Structure formats: structure tokens, C-alpha cells
Amino acid sequence: MIKTNAVRLLESQGINIKTRDYIVDENDLSGEHVAEQLGIPAEQVFKTLVLKGENNGYFVCCIPSNFEVDLKKAARAINDKKADMIHVKDLQRITGYIRGGCSPIGMKKIFPTFIDETALLFDEICVSAGVRGTMIIIAPQDLIEYTNAVLFDLLKI
Numbered sequence: 001m002i003k004t005n006a007v008r009l010l011e012s013q014g015i016n017i018k019t020r021d022y023i024v025d026e027n028d029l030s031g032e033h034v035a036e037q038l039g040i041p042a043e044q045v046f047k048t049l050v051l052k053g054e055n056n057g058y059f060v061c062c063i064p065s066n067f068e069v070d071l072k073k074a075a076r077a078i079n080d081k082k083a084d085m086i087h088v089k090d091l092q093r094i095t096g097y098i099r100g101g102c103s104p105i106g107m108k109k110i111f112p113t114f115i116d117e118t119a120l121l122f123d124e125i126c127v128s129a130g131v132r133g134t135m136i137i138i139a140p141q142d143l144i145e146y147t148n149a150v151l152f153d154l155l156k157i
Contacts, residue, residue, distance in 0.1 A: 002129070002131055002133075002134055004103075004106075004129045004130040004131055004134065005106040005130055006103040006105035006106040006128075006129050006130040006136060007019060007129055007130075007134075007136060009105055009106050009146075010105060010136065010138070010142075010146065013146065015138065015142050015146060016138075016139070016142070017136050017137060017138045017142075018136075018137040019129055019134055019135065019136055019137070020038050020126070020134070020135050020137060021133055021134050021135075022034050022037040022038060022133060022134075022135065023037060023133070024100070024132045024133045029099060029100035029132070030065065031045040031046070031047045031064075031065020031066065032045075032065055032066055034065065034126070034135060035065060035066075035126075038126065038135065040126065042064065042065050042066035043064040043065075043066055043067075043118065043121075044064070044122050044124070044125055044126060045064070045065040045125070045126045045135070046062045046063060046064060046065065046115070046116070046119065046125050046126065046127050047062070047063060047064075047065045047102075047128075048060060048061075048062050048097075048102045048103055048104045048127060048128060049061045049062075049063065049069055049085060049102075050085070050086050050091060050094060050095055050102065050111070051069070051071075051074055051078075051083045051084060051085055051086065052083065052084060052086055053075060053078045053080035053082070053083045054075070054080050054081050054082040054083065055080050055081070056078045056079065056080045056112075057111075058086070058094060058109075058111050059074075059077075059078045059083075059111050059112040059113070059114065060104050060107070060111050060112070060113040060114065060147075061074055061077070061113075061114050061115075061116070061154050062104050062113070062114070062115045062116065062119070062127060062143075062149070063116045063154050063155060064116060064118055064155070067116075067155045067156065068155070068156040069085075069154050069155070069156065070154060070155060070156040070157075071083055071084065071085075073152070073153055073154050073155070073156075074114070074154055076152075077114045077150065077152040077154065078112060078114075094107075094108070094109075095107040095108055096108040097128075097130055098132070100128075100132045101128055101129075101130060101131045101132040101133075102128055102130075103127055103128040103129060103130040103136070104127055104143070104147050104149070105127070105130070105136070105143075105146065105147065106130055110148075112150075113147040113148065113149040113150070114149060114150050114151075114152045114154060115140070115143065115144055115147075115149045115150070115151055115152070116151075116152065116153065116154045116155055117151045117152060117153055117154075118155070119140035119143070119144075119151070120140055120141075120151065122140060123139065124137050124138065124139055124140075125137070125138065125139075125140050125143070126138075127143065
């Protein structure tokens with residue numbers, strides 16, 4: 001197991017986490033693929049998305065891996081009229097992370113963070129540890145508190 005910056009940050013705060021490794025498939029970076037390898041439901045694996053509001057800048061949304069973010073709901077979360085996903089080519093420059101290894105913990109800057117409200121349906125959820133191949137298993141409330149996140153309905157239904 002690689003001890004990533006995200007893992008170190010959480011451990012330094014005494015937050016109880018576990019990590020799980022999985023085999024990376026460069027052709028399938030989906031959370032569903034990760035969930036299948038870990039043997040847990042896809043709705044318990046949360047992907048980290050970075051968006052930019054029309055007026056309010058960058059922000060982060062964590063949603064279940066088997067859903068898409070609703071851009072109108074995301075814009076509402078940040079109190080903006082419009083929001084769009086950032087280009088994947090800009091992800092590392094903005095966050096320090098690459099596609100398939102983006103964690104809501106330990107980005108280069110602290111951005112407003114929103115976690116889909118379904119996170120509270122589970123005792124534990126998974127988020128990226130900041131590298132492809134390793135996930136952090138954490139209580140949703142601990143993730144919410146650490147990232148100072150707001151729960152919000154973010155899913156495209």
C-alpha cells in the first residue's frame with residue numbers, strides 16, 4: 001500500500017480510515033470498475049469531480065461512481081448560474097491529481113467541496129487516495145468534516 005498525501009493528512013488528524021488497493025485498468029478508470037474489484041456496491045464508491053462555476057470559480061463534487069453530476073444542481077450548490085466540468089488536461093495543474101486518482105483530500109488548494117447526500121446512506125464510503133490503484137475507506141461524516149464539505153443533491157436522475 002502506498003501511503004499517499006491524502007492518507008497522511010487524514011491519519012495526522014486521527015481520522016479512522018482503511019485503504020484498499022485495486023488493479024488499474026488504463027482502459028477503464030471508472031468507479032464501477034473499482035467497485036467491482038473491491039467487491040462493494042458502485043454507489044458506495046465516490047468519484048471526485050472538479051468543476052468551475054461561471055462566477056464563483058473552482059469547486060469539488062463527490063458523487064457515487066455509477067451516477068453523473070447534474071450541472072444545474074452543482075451550480076446551485078455553489079450559488080452560481082452555471083457550472084461546467086473542467087477539462088481533464090487542466091486537472092493536474094489545478095488539483096495536483098490525475099484523472100482516475102483525484103481525491104477530495106490534499107488538493108493543491110482548498111476548494112469548496114460538495115458531497116452528494118446519498119453518502120449518509122452508508123457507514124463507510126470510498127474515495128480516491130490520490131493515486132490510481134488505492135482507495136480510502138472512510139466514514140462519510142469524517143470526510144464531510146475534514147473537507148468542510150456541504151451535503152447536496154448533485155445527481156442527474
